[in-house]
Amino acid sequence: MSLPLTTENLAAIGAEVPVPSYDRSQVTPGIVHLGVGGFHRAHQAMYLDRLMNDGEALDWGIRGIGVLPHDARMKEVMDAQDGLYTLVLKDPDGSREPRVIGSILDFLHAPADPDAAIEAMADPRIRIVSLTVTEGGYNIDAVTGEFVLDEPGVAADLTDGAVPRTSFGLVTEALRRRRDRGVPAFTVMSCDNIQGNGHVARKVFTTFATAKDAELGAWISENVRFPNCMVDRITPGTTDDDRAEVTDRFGIEDAWPVVCEPFVQWVLEDDFGLGRPPYEDAGVQVVDDVEPYELMKLRLLNASHQALCYFGYLAGYRLVHDVAQDPLFATFLLAYMEREGTPTLAPVPGIDLDAYRRELISRFSNGEVRDTVARLCNESSDRIPKWLIPVIKEQIASGGEFFRAAAVVASWARYAEGVDEQGEPIEVSDRIAERLVATAQKNRTDPTAFIADRSLFGDLADDEGFVAEYTATLASLHAKGARATLEDLVAR
DSSP: OOEEOSGGGHHHHTTTSOOOOSOGGGOOEEEEEEOOSHHHHHTHHHHHHHHHHTTOOTTOEEEEEEOSGGGHHHHHHHHHTTTOEEEEEEOTTSOEEEEEEOOEEEEEETTTOHHHHHHHHHSTTOOEEEEOOOGGGGOBOTTTOOBOTTSHHHHHHHSTTOOOOSHHHHHHHHHHHHHHHTOOOOEEEEOSSSTTHHHHHHHHHHHHHHHHOHHHHHHHHHHOOOOOEEEEOOOOOOOHHHHHHHHHHHOEEOSSOEEEOSOOEEEEEOOOSSOOOOGGGGTOEEESOOHHHHHHIIIIIIHHHHHHHHHHHHTTOOBHHHHHTSHHHHHHHHHHIIIIIGGGOOOOTTOOHHHHHHHHHHHHTOTTTOOBHHHHHTTHHHHHHHHTHHHHHHHHHHTOOOHHHHHHHHHHHHHTTSBOTTSOBOOOOSTTHHHHHHHHTTTTTOTTTGGGOHHHHTTGGGOHHHHHHHHHHHHHHHHHOHHHHHHHHHHO
C-alpha cells in the first residue's frame, strides 16, 4: 500500500523512510529561492533540511518561486504535497537512500501572480534570495561579458509601469520596496555553474536596476551582498521510472521526487548582509575565496561532461555511465583533465587534484544514476563558452596543449548538424537551436562557419592553431565517425 506524500501522512511514511524530525509548523521563512528544480532540491534545500533535523535554522525555511510559465507544474505538485518531496540517493551498488525533505514551505508562480512573488521577497523575514536559473539565465553576452539590455523580456521590464516578469525585474522591484519601507536589503546568492557567479549576479542586477532607476541601482550596489559559491551534485531529470520506484520501493506517491548521486559539495563565500544559516554545521565549506574550487569544478567536471556528451551521443551512447565505463572515453576524459584543464588551475586548498579527476570518472560511471547523454548536450551555447573556451584560450596563451578541447568544440559542431551517424535526427535543445543547426549544416562546405560566431567563440576563429585542430577533427568526424576519431585523438 502506498500513501500520497502530504503532511498528514508523514508519520505513517516515517515508519519506512526518514522524514523531517522537526515540527514544520514552527519553521518560518528566511530564504526565497528562484528556480526550484531538481538541483536545488538535491542540494541547497537538502542542506537546510539537514540543519533543521539537528534543531538548527528553523527560521531559514525556503519559499520557492517559479519564474517561467512551465513552472506552473511544479507549483501544482508542491501545493498538493505541502512542499514535501522525496530525495533518493542512488549508490553505485544499487542501494537507495531515501529521505523526505521538508525545508521548502511553499511555492509561488510569478507569471500567475507577480505581486505575490515580489511581496514574498520584500518580507522583512527574508534575508537571502538565492538563484538556480541556469547558466543562460543571467542574460550576459558571451563575448563582451555585459548584460544585454535589449533582450525582449528585459526591455519589457524596463518600460515605465511594467509588471515585472523576469528574475531581474522581480528581484529589483522587491529591493525597491524594501528600500522604500526602510527594510534592509537581502543577500542575493547565485548557485549556478558560472565562474564568479556572485560577481556575475552583482553585475546583472545592478545593471538592470540602474537602467530602471539610477538611484536604486546605486543603492543596490552599496547595500546588497552577492557571495560567490561552487555547487556540485549530479542530478538527472526525474523520470516516470523514478516515480514508480519511489511508489513501489518506499510506498510513497510522489509526483516529483528527486534522484541524485551520493556525492555532494558546496563551497560558499562568507559574505552575507543579514546573516545566514550555520551551513558549516551541515558540511558546507565556508571559505574566504571560492575561485580555486569553482574553476576546478567548471573546467574539470563541467567541461568533461561536454567532452563526453557529443562524442558519446554520436558514437551511439544514450546514458552517461555507459560512456564513462568505455575505456576509450575514460582515457580521453582523463587526458583532457590532466593535460588541458588542470594546467589552467591554481592550487586548490585541501584538494588532491589527481584523486579528484579519478573520482569524477567514478561518479560519471555510476550506472544507478542513469543520467542521460542528451541532458548534458542541452543548452550548449550557454555552457561551452563558460566552461571550455576559457581553457582553450589560456592554453593557447601559455603554449600548452588544447587539441582535445578543440576536438570537443568540433564534436559539438557535428552534433549540432541535427543528424547522427546513422542518419537519425538529433533534437538539438538550446535557446538558439535554430541558429546553431542552420550554421552547423554548412560544416561540410564551410568548415569554419560554426566557430565564426563571435558571440560564442570570440576571436578563436582568428587563431590558426585552433582552426587547424578544430577543422581536422570535424573532417575526421565526417569521414570516420566519432569512435575512430576519438581513437586517433587518444593515440596522439
